[in-house]
Amino acid sequence: AQKITQTQPGMFVQEKEAVTLDCTYDTSDPSYGLFWYKQPSSGEMIFLIYQGSYDQQNATEGRYSLNFQKARKSANLVISASQLGDSAMYFCAMREGDYGQNFVFGPGTRLSVLP
Amino acid sequence: NAGVMQNPRHLVRRRGQEARLRCSPMKGHSHVYWYRQLPEEGLKFMVYLQKENIIDESGMPKERFSAEFPKEGPSILRIQQVVRGDSAAYFCASSPYQSNTEAFFGQGTRLTVV
Numbered sequence: 001a002q003k004i005t006q007t008q009p010g011m012f013v014q015e016k017e018a019v020t021l022d023c024t025y026d027t028s029d030p031s032y033g034l035f036w037y038k039q040p041s042s043g044e045m046i047f048l049i050y051q052g053s054y055d056q057q058n059a060t061e062g063r064y065s066l067n068f069q070k071a072r073k074s075a076n077l078v079i080s081a082s083q084l085g086d087s088a089m090y091f092c093a094m095r096e097g098d099y100g101q102n103f104v105f106g107p108g109t110r111l112s113v114l115p
Numbered sequence: 116n117a118g119v120m121q122n123p124r125h126l127v128r129r130r131g132q133e134a135r136l137r138c139s140p141m142k143g144h145s146h147v148y149w150y151r152q153l154p155e156e157g158l159k160f161m162v163y164l165q166k167e168n169i170i171d172e173s174g175m176p177k178e179r180f181s182a183e184f185p186k187e188g189p190s191i192l193r194i195q196q197v198v199r200g201d202s203a204a205y206f207c208a209s210s211p212y213q214s215n216t217e218a219f220f221g222q223g224t225r226l227t228v229v
Contacts, residue, residue: 095218
Protein backbone atom coordinates (compact mmCIF):
# COMPACT_ATOMS: atom_id res chain seq x y z
CA ALA A 1 0.00 0.00 0.00
CA GLN A 2 1.15 3.53 -0.75
CA LYS A 3 2.28 5.33 2.35
CA ILE A 4 1.77 8.78 0.85
CA THR A 5 -0.88 9.53 -1.73
CA GLN A 6 -1.19 12.72 -3.70
CA THR A 7 -4.16 12.34 -6.00
CA GLN A 8 -3.70 15.53 -8.02
CA PRO A 9 -0.97 15.13 -10.64
CA GLY A 10 -1.53 18.71 -11.77
CA MET A 11 -3.35 21.77 -10.47
CA PHE A 12 -4.04 25.22 -11.85
CA VAL A 13 -4.80 28.31 -9.78
CA GLN A 14 -5.33 31.94 -10.62
CA GLU A 15 -2.79 34.37 -9.22
CA LYS A 16 -3.81 35.79 -5.80
CA GLU A 17 -6.27 32.98 -5.13
CA ALA A 18 -5.85 30.20 -2.56
CA VAL A 19 -5.19 26.57 -3.52
CA THR A 20 -5.28 23.29 -1.60
CA LEU A 21 -2.96 20.43 -2.46
CA ASP A 22 -4.14 17.07 -1.17
CA CYS A 23 -2.08 14.53 0.75
CA THR A 24 -3.21 11.40 2.54
CA TYR A 25 -0.92 9.05 4.42
CA ASP A 26 -0.90 5.59 5.89
CA THR A 27 0.91 4.61 9.05
CA SER A 28 0.32 2.56 12.17
CA ASP A 29 3.04 4.37 14.10
CA PRO A 30 1.56 6.84 16.61
CA SER A 31 4.58 9.12 16.24
CA TYR A 32 5.25 10.61 12.85
CA GLY A 33 5.98 13.86 11.08
CA LEU A 34 4.50 15.25 7.91
CA PHE A 35 6.40 17.58 5.61
CA TRP A 36 5.76 19.54 2.46
CA TYR A 37 8.53 20.40 0.03
CA LYS A 38 8.51 22.59 -3.06
CA GLN A 39 10.61 21.69 -6.07
CA PRO A 40 10.84 24.49 -8.65
CA SER A 41 12.09 23.88 -12.16
CA SER A 42 15.64 24.53 -10.98
CA GLY A 43 15.39 21.23 -9.10
CA GLU A 44 16.21 22.00 -5.48
CA MET A 45 13.98 20.73 -2.67
CA ILE A 46 12.72 23.60 -0.53
CA PHE A 47 11.26 22.84 2.90
CA LEU A 48 7.89 24.53 3.40
CA ILE A 49 6.14 23.28 6.50
CA TYR A 50 6.13 20.54 9.14
CA GLN A 51 3.35 18.97 11.22
CA GLY A 52 3.99 16.52 14.05
CA SER A 53 1.47 13.82 14.83
CA TYR A 54 1.07 15.07 18.38
CA ASP A 55 0.74 18.72 17.45
CA GLN A 56 -2.63 20.08 18.48
CA GLN A 57 -2.59 23.08 16.20
CA ASN A 58 -2.35 23.13 12.43
CA ALA A 59 1.07 24.31 11.28
CA THR A 60 1.40 27.66 9.54
CA GLU A 61 4.38 29.31 7.84
CA GLY A 62 3.60 32.60 6.16
CA ARG A 63 1.31 31.89 3.21
CA TYR A 64 1.50 28.14 3.82
CA SER A 65 -0.74 26.28 6.21
CA LEU A 66 -1.26 22.59 6.75
CA ASN A 67 -4.81 21.31 7.20
CA PHE A 68 -4.10 18.33 9.45
CA GLN A 69 -7.00 15.92 9.92
CA LYS A 70 -5.53 13.08 11.94
CA ALA A 71 -8.57 10.81 11.96
CA ARG A 72 -8.80 11.00 8.19
CA LYS A 73 -5.01 10.73 7.83
CA SER A 74 -4.83 13.77 5.63
CA ALA A 75 -2.35 16.64 5.62
CA ASN A 76 -3.38 19.03 2.90
CA LEU A 77 -1.24 22.05 2.06
CA VAL A 78 -3.04 25.35 1.65
CA ILE A 79 -1.29 28.16 -0.18
CA SER A 80 -3.00 31.51 0.22
CA ALA A 81 -2.67 34.43 -2.21
CA SER A 82 -0.88 32.41 -4.89
CA GLN A 83 2.03 34.02 -6.67
CA LEU A 84 3.56 33.22 -10.04
CA GLY A 85 6.66 32.01 -8.22
CA ASP A 86 4.60 29.30 -6.53
CA SER A 87 4.52 27.34 -9.80
CA ALA A 88 6.45 24.17 -9.00
CA MET A 89 6.17 20.52 -7.99
CA TYR A 90 4.97 19.99 -4.44
CA PHE A 91 5.80 16.86 -2.50
CA CYS A 92 4.20 15.58 0.66
CA ALA A 93 6.46 13.40 2.81
CA MET A 94 6.28 11.47 6.07
CA ARG A 95 8.77 10.31 8.66
CA GLU A 96 7.63 7.58 11.02
CA GLY A 97 8.92 7.07 14.56
CA ASP A 98 10.64 9.43 16.94
CA TYR A 99 14.17 9.79 15.66
CA GLY A 100 16.05 9.68 12.48
CA GLN A 101 13.87 7.63 10.22
CA ASN A 102 13.93 8.26 6.51
CA PHE A 103 11.31 10.10 4.51
CA VAL A 104 8.67 8.50 2.36
CA PHE A 105 7.58 10.83 -0.43
CA GLY A 106 4.40 11.07 -2.43
CA PRO A 107 4.45 11.29 -6.23
CA GLY A 108 3.98 15.05 -6.19
CA THR A 109 1.53 17.62 -7.54
CA ARG A 110 2.53 20.07 -10.25
CA LEU A 111 1.04 23.48 -9.47
CA SER A 112 0.74 26.09 -12.19
CA VAL A 113 -0.20 29.64 -11.19
CA LEU A 114 -1.91 31.56 -13.97
CA PRO A 115 -1.53 35.34 -14.35
CA ASN B 116 25.29 28.64 8.56
CA ALA B 117 25.65 27.07 5.15
CA GLY B 118 22.98 24.66 4.02
CA VAL B 119 23.48 21.12 2.82
CA MET B 120 26.13 21.24 0.11
CA GLN B 121 26.20 18.76 -2.70
CA ASN B 122 28.74 18.57 -5.47
CA PRO B 123 28.97 18.36 -8.28
CA ARG B 124 25.62 19.81 -9.33
CA HIS B 125 25.81 18.06 -12.67
CA LEU B 126 27.80 14.97 -13.53
CA VAL B 127 28.12 13.22 -16.87
CA ARG B 128 29.57 9.74 -17.02
CA ARG B 129 29.96 7.20 -19.78
CA ARG B 130 28.56 3.73 -19.28
CA GLY B 131 30.95 1.67 -17.18
CA GLN B 132 32.59 4.59 -15.41
CA GLU B 133 32.32 5.39 -11.72
CA ALA B 134 30.31 8.26 -10.29
CA ARG B 135 31.16 9.82 -6.92
CA LEU B 136 28.63 12.18 -5.38
CA ARG B 137 29.53 14.25 -2.34
CA CYS B 138 27.36 15.69 0.41
CA SER B 139 28.40 17.97 3.25
CA PRO B 140 25.62 18.18 5.86
CA MET B 141 24.59 21.33 7.64
CA LYS B 142 26.77 22.30 10.56
CA GLY B 143 25.66 20.41 13.65
CA HIS B 144 23.83 17.72 11.67
CA SER B 145 25.03 14.17 12.20
CA HIS B 146 22.44 12.27 10.15
CA VAL B 147 22.71 12.04 6.37
CA TYR B 148 20.20 10.54 3.96
CA TRP B 149 20.52 9.88 0.26
CA TYR B 150 17.54 9.86 -2.09
CA ARG B 151 17.15 9.24 -5.80
CA GLN B 152 14.63 10.99 -8.01
CA LEU B 153 13.84 9.62 -11.44
CA PRO B 154 12.27 12.04 -13.95
CA GLU B 155 8.70 13.03 -13.09
CA GLU B 156 8.74 10.95 -9.89
CA GLY B 157 9.03 11.57 -6.18
CA LEU B 158 12.17 10.93 -4.17
CA LYS B 159 12.99 7.35 -3.18
CA PHE B 160 15.03 6.60 -0.08
CA MET B 161 18.38 4.92 -0.62
CA VAL B 162 20.49 5.00 2.54
CA TYR B 163 20.73 6.59 5.98
CA LEU B 164 24.10 7.17 7.60
CA GLN B 165 25.57 8.60 10.73
CA LYS B 166 29.26 9.30 11.16
CA GLU B 167 31.17 6.10 10.29
CA ASN B 168 27.98 4.01 10.39
CA ILE B 169 25.40 2.86 7.89
CA ILE B 170 22.11 2.80 9.79
CA ASP B 171 19.68 1.79 7.05
CA GLU B 172 20.56 0.82 3.49
CA SER B 173 17.30 -0.86 2.63
CA GLY B 174 16.81 1.37 -0.41
CA MET B 175 20.22 0.80 -1.94
CA PRO B 176 20.56 -1.45 -4.98
CA LYS B 177 22.46 -4.57 -3.97
CA GLU B 178 25.22 -4.13 -6.53
CA ARG B 179 27.37 -1.23 -7.73
CA PHE B 180 26.09 1.28 -5.14
CA SER B 181 27.83 2.12 -1.89
CA ALA B 182 27.79 4.98 0.58
CA GLU B 183 29.98 6.20 3.39
CA PHE B 184 30.08 9.02 5.91
CA PRO B 185 33.60 9.14 7.34
CA LYS B 186 34.60 10.75 10.59
CA GLU B 187 36.10 13.63 8.65
CA GLY B 188 34.81 14.95 5.35
CA PRO B 189 31.64 14.67 3.35
CA SER B 190 29.37 11.73 2.80
CA ILE B 191 30.05 9.95 -0.49
CA LEU B 192 27.61 8.05 -2.66
CA ARG B 193 29.53 5.90 -5.11
CA ILE B 194 28.08 4.23 -8.16
CA GLN B 195 30.40 1.81 -9.94
CA GLN B 196 30.07 0.77 -13.59
CA VAL B 197 27.22 3.19 -14.23
CA VAL B 198 24.42 2.27 -16.63
CA ARG B 199 21.87 4.49 -18.40
CA GLY B 200 19.25 3.60 -15.80
CA ASP B 201 21.34 5.30 -13.12
CA SER B 202 20.61 8.68 -14.73
CA ALA B 203 18.66 10.58 -12.10
CA ALA B 204 18.85 13.38 -9.57
CA TYR B 205 20.48 12.32 -6.32
CA PHE B 206 19.58 14.31 -3.24
CA CYS B 207 21.23 14.38 0.13
CA ALA B 208 19.41 15.51 3.28
CA SER B 209 20.71 16.09 6.79
CA SER B 210 19.15 16.21 10.24
CA PRO B 211 20.43 17.07 13.69
CA TYR B 212 21.04 14.32 16.21
CA GLN B 213 17.83 12.85 17.54
CA SER B 214 15.43 15.09 15.73
CA ASN B 215 12.57 14.08 13.56
CA THR B 216 11.36 17.58 12.88
CA GLU B 217 14.15 19.08 10.84
CA ALA B 218 15.56 17.85 7.59
CA PHE B 219 17.06 19.99 4.89
CA PHE B 220 17.98 18.93 1.41
CA GLY B 221 20.91 19.84 -0.76
CA GLN B 222 20.40 21.07 -4.29
CA GLY B 223 20.98 17.65 -5.72
CA THR B 224 23.40 16.13 -8.19
CA ARG B 225 22.04 15.41 -11.63
CA LEU B 226 23.77 12.36 -13.01
CA THR B 227 23.57 11.71 -16.72
CA VAL B 228 24.96 8.48 -18.10
CA VAL B 229 25.74 8.58 -21.81
